[in-house]
Amino acid sequence: MQIRVLDDAEAVGREAATIVCGAVRAKPAAALGLPTGATPLPMYRELGRRARDGSADFGEATGYAIDEFAGVPFYAPGTNAEFFRAHADMGLRALTVPDSGAPDPDAEVRALATAVEAGGGFDLCVLGIGANGHIAFNEPGSEVDTSARVVELTATSRRAHAAGFGGLARVPALGMTLGVADLVASRRLLVLATGAEKAAIVASAIEGPMRAEVPASWLQSHGLVLWLLDRPAAAAMRKTDA
Numbered sequence: 001m002q003i004r005v006l007d008d009a010e011a012v013g014r015e016a017a018t019i020v021c022g023a024v025r026a027k028p029a030a031a032l033g034l035p036t037g038a039t040p041l042p043m044y045r046e047l048g049r050r051a052r053d054g055s056a057d058f059g060e061a062t063g064y065a066i067d068e069f070a071g072v073p074f075y076a077p078g079t080n081a082e083f084f085r086a087h088a089d090m091g092l093r094a095l096t097v098p099d100s101g102a103p104d105p106d107a108e109v110r111a112l113a114t115a116v117e118a119g120g121g122f123d124l125c126v127l128g129i130g131a132n133g134h135i136a137f138n139e140p141g142s143e144v145d146t147s148a149r150v151v152e153l154t155a156t157s158r159r160a161h162a163a164g165f166g167g168l169a170r171v172p173a174l175g176m177t178l179g180v181a182d183l184v185a186s187r188r189l190l191v192l193a194t195g196a197e198k199a200a201i202v203a204s205a206i207e208g209p210m211r212a213e214v215p216a217s218w219l220q221s222h223g224l225v226l227w228l229l230d231r232p233a234a235a236a237m238r239k240t241d242a
């Protein structure tokens with residue numbers, strides 16, 4: 001595992017964009033696992049900028065959402081589909097997001113995992129980490145061998161999305177997610193965390209034992225993981241190599 005600590009969230013976004021662009025330069029038809037949330041916004045802004053100024057070309061690359069809500073119409077405000085429509089404007093050849101309105105969300109998310117696998121797997125998967133340690137919607141309790149499935153969202157995760165859905169009561173109870181096993185199958189992983197509210201969980205995921213209570217701790221089992229942290233998010237770690 002590699003850990004890089006940068007000054008602030010913007011610097012994390014720029015560095016993340018450089019890594020994503022590097023992966024696509026090395027393999028133009030790369031398959032990318034892509035996160036949503038506040039953390040990756042600076043990365044998407046930078047990717048859009050680089051695509052527009054011609055310094056990066058995503059025209060052959062494919063993106064996949066790593067999770068989505070279930071039980072609300074496709075592109076409803078607050079969904080990951082809507083997030084990507086608004087923020088992922090780097091000109092990917094294709095971006096696959098499971099349909100949050102699918103009548104059978106379990107089949108829908110399993111189809112996503114099958115599509116990723118059929119495409120040869122992720123060359124790079126970018127992740128955020130929830131304040132409760134989740135990766136994608138693998139909430140606390142998720143074992144390392146979990147596959148794509150429908151999950152009940154925790155109160156913490158639902159609260160984190162209340163604003164996007166126009167109130168806590170409107171946040172779906174269920175989510176669809178690639179499993180921990182699907183995520184760690186990615187050839188490389190890039191994990192982004194910024195802000196003091198992530199400091200404790202980041203320290204626990206990186207320095208604590210691997211355990212289902214902190215799903216992000218499973219990333220320790222992968223040889224090619226890079227964590228990009230800003231200083232506040234790195235503050236609770238005992239040591240960093242940065």
Ligand code: PGA
Nearest residue numbers: 037038039040128129130
């Ligand atoms: P956030 O979400 O970037 O909005 O904090 C992170 C996550 O849940 O993966």
